[in-house]
Amino acid sequence: MSGGEYSVRDAGIKPTRAGIMPADLCTHTMPDDSGTRQASWAGFEAEALPHVASLFRTAMWFERDRHEAEDLVQETLRQALESFHRYTPGTNCRAWLMSILQHVRSNRRRVKGRSPLVFEEGEALASTVPFVPPVPEQLTDDDLLAALRRIPAQYQEVIVLCDVEELPYKEIATTLSIPIGTVMSRLHRGRTLLRQELTKARGQVVPISADAQRRRE
Amino acid sequence: MTMQCRDARELLDSFIGEELLVETNHDLLRHLATCPECTDELEGRRRIRSGLKRAFGRSADLQLRPEFTQEVMARLQRSARPARRWQIHWLPLAASLVLLAGASAYFIRAQLSDVTRLAAGDHQNCAVKFALPEKPISLKEAAERFDPAYGQLETTPPDTVRTLAGTLQIADRHSCVFGRRRFGHVVLHLDDHLVSVLMTKDEDAGAPSKSDSRELAWLPRTNGFGMASLHTPGHVVYIVSDLRDSEFRVVAEALAQPASRLTALIEALTFDDARAHRVTPR
Numbered sequence: 127m128s129g130g131e132y133s134v135r136d137a138g139i140k141p142t143r144a145g146i147m148p149a150d151l152c153t154h155t156m157p158d159d160s161g162t163r164q165a166s167w168a169g170f171e172a173e174a175l176p177h178v179a180s181l182f183r184t185a186m187w188f189e190r191d192r193h194e195a196e197d198l199v200q201e202t203l204r205q206a207l208e209s210f211h212r213y214t215p216g217t218n219c220r221a222w223l224m225s226i227l228q229h230v231r232s233n234r235r236r237v238k239g240r241s242p243l244v245f246e247e248g249e250a251l252a253s254t255v256p257f258v259p260p261v262p263e264q265l266t267d268d269d270l271l272a273a274l275r276r277i278p279a280q281y282q283e284v285i286v287l288c289d290v291e292e293l294p295y296k297e298i299a300t301t302l303s304i305p306i307g308t309v310m311s312r313l314h315r316g317r318t319l320l321r322q323e324l325t326k327a328r329g330q331v332v333p334i335s336a337d338a339q340r341r342r343e
Numbered sequence: 344m345t346m347q348c349r350d351a352r353e354l355l356d357s358f359i360g361e362e363l364l365v366e367t368n369h370d371l372l373r374h375l376a377t378c379p380e381c382t383d384e385l386e387g388r389r390r391i392r393s394g395l396k397r398a399f400g401r402s403a404d405l406q407l408r409p410e411f412t413q414e415v416m417a418r419l420q421r422s423a424r425p426a427r428r429w430q431i432h433w434l435p436l437a438a439s440l441v442l443l444a445g446a447s448a449y450f451i452r453a454q455l456s457d458v459t460r461l462a463a464g465d466h467q468n469c470a471v472k473f474a475l476p477e478k479p480i481s482l483k484e485a486a487e488r489f490d491p492a493y494g495q496l497e498t499t500p501p502d503t504v505r506t507l508a509g510t511l512q513i514a515d516r517h518s519c520v521f522g523r524r525r526f527g528h529v530v531l532h533l534d535d536h537l538v539s540v541l542m543t544k545d546e547d548a549g550a551p552s553k554s555d556s557r558e559l560a561w562l563p564r565t566n567g568f569g570m571a572s573l574h575t576p577g578h579v580v581y582i583v584s585d586l587r588d589s590e591f592r593v594v595a596e597a598l599a600q601p602a603s604r605l606t607a608l609i610e611a612l613t614f615d616d617a618r619a620h621r622v623t624p625r
Contacts, residue, residue, distance in 0.1 A: 140374055167420060171416065175412065175416065178407065178412045178415070179406070179407045179412075182405075182406075182407045182411070183399055183405045183406075183407075186404065187399070187405060188624070192390050194357050195432060196408075196411060196415075199411075199415065200415045200418070200419075203415060203416075203419055204419060204422070207419050260387065261387030261388070261390060264392065265394045266399075266400035267394075267397065267402065269402055270391070270394050270395050270398045271402060274395065285395070286399075288360060289391075289392045289395045289396060290395055290396050290399045292396075292587075294360070294361070294362065295360065295362050296355075310357070314353075314356065315358060317356065317388070317391070320391065321347075321391070324391075
């Protein structure tokens with residue numbers, strides 16, 4: 127394990143194809159035949175509908191703007207519908223949709239003149255993180271979300287996809303168009319940073335009352 | 344070679360994420376069984392992971408407007424456009440894929456017994472959805488009316504079972520019917536996940552291949568649920584859960600340990616069933 131990256135074989139991790147670029151996601155339309163179209167729509171609805179909340183949650187976390195997040199999800203679903211014939215039934219539909227979401231998000235950032243979602247400097251910075259503090263006994267929702275918000279975006283991304291959306295490493299690698307080793311090293315560093323932030327926060331966060339917690343929920 | 348704490352800690356996240364090779368997984372489990380510090384570390388990492396998932400699920404800011412899904416789906420359905428001609432080339436391929444998927448599904452289904460599918464269905468419809476047509480009855484009543492063996496589930500497994508994946512807590516014990524098959528049903532929960540222990544009479548009772556099989560048999564995931572079974576000459580006990588494979592294996596193995604009393608139940612049932620079969624051979 128050198129250079130801060132995990133070796134997949136040495137680490138005893140399931141081998142897999144890494145860094146697969148998402149396929150051309152949005153160049154085709156649905157078949158002309160109305161019966162097939164109906165069947166495709168029904169299939170799309172059955173496969174995609176259960177994941178809309180999950181797509182929105184991820185979009186909202188990164189965009190921080192409800193209107194923008196809804197627009198992003200709608201565009202994701204539109205492109206998914208158009209390329210639904212490329213989706214293989216029985217595979218991970220949520221991961222497939224997340225790949226499209228990431229693709230759309232990256233394109234939009236490029237159009238807006240912001241840098242696309244490629245990160246390098248933060249990884250070099252985080253590779254110097256030496257100390258892994260213990261996990262605090264008490265963890266509130268606010269503590270966790272605030273701590274996650276304070277770490278660099280590339281680590282937030284892999285942690286959200288892995289811990290919240292429960293995508294396997296292979297799917298995260300495909301979704302973010304990065305090698306699986308990078309997924310693992312970002313997760314490792316991101317979790318270390320998250321624990322540091324949680325530890326720091328324990329001294330500053332005033333615990334909220336049970337009533338306030340219930341109101342928030 | 345024994346695994347060191349340093350190596351174990353590098354693997355813990357991949358273990359939680361169910362990303363380890365089987366043999367590495369076993370090495371790590373062996374280390375965890377003898378290392379309280381690494382077990383605490385694992386518990387801490389699990390707490391962060393489950394805490395984050397819960398926080399995302401509860402944060403009002405991150406929730407969808409209830410009407411959004413309907414709105415966007417209606418818009419998409421209206422905008423679905425006709426296709427270009429060249430796409431017809433894909434139809435034979437699509438048809439082949441559908442046939443292949445169908446054949447695979449048939450093959451997998453054929454490997455599973457009807458009882459196994461009913462056990463998965465009972466977990467889904469009773470423990471998860473509460474959607475059974477017939478109201479469950481107590482285990483005591485089921486023992487008196489149908490099969491004394493159901494009565495043993497009143498205390499087995501115990502109300503609390505500690506496992507490396509977390510602590511199972513009792514949710515309910517009853518007897519229910521799914522697909523005309525009666526089960527003794529113990530529902531446990533581990534955080535947001537449900538684990539069912541289901542006991543029923545085994546249709547293949549007395550089959551030589553099963554009569555000696557008192558070890559956990561790992562079954563293919565059915566209806567999305569992890570499944571394992573224990574057999575006696577006259578009964579089968581299923582463990583069913585929506586847990587991911589690595590956690591499911593840990594939980595099922597813990598339930599099959601003597602401490603969970605399930606092993607003792609299987610031994611007792613095996614003895615009774617064997618005696619019954621000597622009297623009334625099939």
